[in-house]
Amino acid sequence: MLIGEVARRCGVSTRMLRHYDSLGLVRPTGRTVGGYRTYADDDLRRIFHVESLRSLGLSLRQVRRALQDPEFEPATLVADLIRRTEDRLRREQELLDRLRAVDASTPAGWPGVLRIVELLHGLNSPSAARRQQTALTPADTVPVDVLAGAVLTEPDPNVAGALRWALARAGHAGITEIAPGLASEDPRVRRNAVLALAAITGDESTAALTGMLGDASPSVRGPAALALGRRGVPAAVPALVAMIVAGTNDVEAAELLGALAGDPGQAGPILDALVAELAGDTPVRIRVAQALAELPPPVTAAILARLTGDDDRTVAAIAAFAAGRGSSPR
Incomplete structure (x- = not known):
């Protein structure tokens, strides 16, 4: 089978097939009298193997090692691929969240976009002091959904207090944005959501807190009970x-x-x-x-x-x- 037909059947460009040949990954079994590459069925199977491994994120160097080294153990490599993929997804999710935050703020121009990006950097800073300072920024400049997301994940108690105070100024909008945290599988997130609701007065937050009295975690239902007791x-x-x-x-x-x-x-x-x-x-x-x-x-x-x-x-x-x-x- 000539290289053009192989490319059509396998969905791999002729250029990539020649590259595989140069790397020793898939060498065609023979050549025609005119010097054209010819591929046998075993060659096609190897091409599919190469493409399958590449679909998992392996580099061509890793694919060659996997196919040529009989003592190759895939577990370590697969674990590393999982870690790198998770890191990439996390970065892409952060980018998506940032873009949504910018979009939600409806900036009038690029200065507005840059201002929101600066706030996002502040809320995600490794410095607790900077995160706290950003939380104390005037309420009308920080999107409520961004504040809510920061409240749910903030580990520093002082910063969390500033974020809750900032979110409380948003009133009903703050309750709406924090509500999904009440259903999180992570009890720390649910606790942060309860503490945020405790800082927001009104029947709506009281009803949400009442619903958390039956939470499975004492660290969640305790703060809910204290907040309701004060009310x-x-x-x-x-x-x-x-x-x-x-x-x-x-x-x-x-x-x-x-x-x-x-x-x-x-x-x-x-x-x-x-x-x-x-x-x-x-x-x-x-x-x-x-x-x-x-x-x-x-x-x-x-x-x-x-x-x-x-x-x-x-x-x-x-x-x-x-x-x-x-x-x-x-």
Whole structure:
């Protein structure tokens, strides 16, 4: 089979086939009397092998090694190809995100484009100080979707705080852009989304936070419960009690339960939920006793009186102090 027909059948240009020949990758089996290359069926199979390996991203040098070295192990090379492909996709995704951010900002001219690019560089800077400074840029110059993306991935707590403050100024738009982070598989992203919503007031953010009370990760549902507790939302009570039991932000959780118990309709359920946890081990019972001391005295008088005779001296002391002074030692 002559080179022209091989090129048509294999989808490889005649120029590339000659290049394969010069590299020793695919040498035609024979030549015609006139000196033209002729390819046998085995040559065509080798061409397909070369093209298959090239489709995985292998260089021609790597393809030759793979085909000629009987001891060649593909695992390491494939792993390296995966890493390089992931890096390339990440760079291309960053470029796509940057282009979308520029497009969303509807710049009037190239100075506007350059300004947005400068902001993007600032938010992606390896310097936490520069990221924080960029976050504090006037709100009308940073696209909300760019801010939201930065909020969801920012690891530095100080920078994250500045970003949340900046996003909060966007109001409803900030909630819309941050909402996808609530469904992320990464609990760190979900936590960042919850913390961002906690900085935005209004019924919409409250509803979104309420939906996170059932999150599988304590690091997510805890901040949601604290934010809702500060807003006086009764739905946060079970999660706040769980935080006291776990010893996670238990002091703030107890204070919020005390505030929520100021509502006569909530005082009884909160008391019952805490008393039910007195069956736990000693550290849990101590934290529960401290939480009970935060509730209004008329609500807890009976239970505190009973706990003053508790077998655990610390629990008894907390109950006695709260019963006599209206607050607990911390």
